[in-house]
Amino acid sequence: MNKSVTNEPRLATPSSFAPGVPRNADLPLTPQASPGRGSVAFDLPGVLVGTAEYAEGPTGCTVIHVPAGARTAVDARGGAVGMSGGYDYNHAICFAGGSVYGLAAAAGVSDELLARRDNRTRWDDLQLVSGAVIYDFSARETAVYPDGELGRAALRNAVEGEFPVGRCGAGRTASAGKVDFGRAEFAGQGAAFGVFGEAKVLVATVVNAVGAVVDRQGGIVRGNYHAEDGARRHPGADYAAMVGDPAPAVMGNTTLTVMVTNVKLTDVELLQVGRQVHSSMHRGIQPFHTMNDGDVLFALTTDEVDLISVKPTGLGTLASELAWDAVLSAVE
Secondary structure, three states, rough: OOOOOOOOOOEEOOOOOOOOOOOHHHOOOEEOOOOOEEEEOOOOOOOEEEEEOOOOOOEEEEEEEEEEEEEEEEEEHHHHHHHHOOEEEEEEEEEEEOOOHHHHHHHHHHHHHHHHOOOOOOHHHHEEEEEOOOHHHHHHHOOOOHHHHHHHHHHHEEEOOOEEEEOOOOHHEEEEEEHHHOEEHHHHHHHEEEEEEEEEEEEEEEEEEEOEEEEOOOOEEOOOOOOOOEEEHHHHHHHHHOOOOOOOOOOOOOOEEEEEEOOOOOOOHHHHHHHHHHHHHHEEOOOOOOOOEEEEEEEEEEEEOOOOOOOOHHHHHHHHHHHHHHHHHHHH
């Protein structure tokens, strides 16, 4: 089902990248709750989600915590991937702003999980955390980034069954539609959940793309906003008009996605379903997986139900529709 998106512009003011802007050590930072505009409910027992932000950034992080652990497949695309871990089994996934510096948030999640296990470090006690980041400095005038303390705070805020959406968590200063950054709009993080018999699927995404967001009718609903006539145009029209001219700089983007299902899949099937879903997202974000993006999708399974009737291709098709809903949810 399509999601409604307000027509009001939400222009992202480009950063001047002035030297000497405040960084973490220059400010008395305190992690804050990052609730967004609401949340999407989901029913996957044992899966928790938490967010936290530094208002001084503004920037934040989002943690998906699976205490029992979950097999994981990773699909990373584009020319600017920022990721740590990338394990095939995880107890938590941490998405953060702050580009490469924001990878510290995932280290904070690891530290918190170690403390929760009374500092036990036997091989089978190790808690695996993978992280991925977006470049969100483009639309703010600080060098503040999600650090270990913010990662710990997001994990401590994690609750079961609710995924915060909007301009929150890792999507706090995310933006989309950057053919020219002067036409970019704030985006955010979104989520969608579906139940198909015994099969359950959650897809959530942080949209910080070069591309603009497209609805199911083919209309541009966020990004590439032309203030002179109040229109959002498909990036293809602008790129066609620029042929032969110097291309504008649109460095520093990325869309981060997590898919969690309860369906038992082999390692090969899990990876292929993840790839199928990631590929499908080009319908909702155009262009996608560019040289200036660092798109990453983590596909997790809790291995709870063995459904012979649900083939991987069918599951991927259903999850792909949820992924489109999640993209639209991110920019409402």
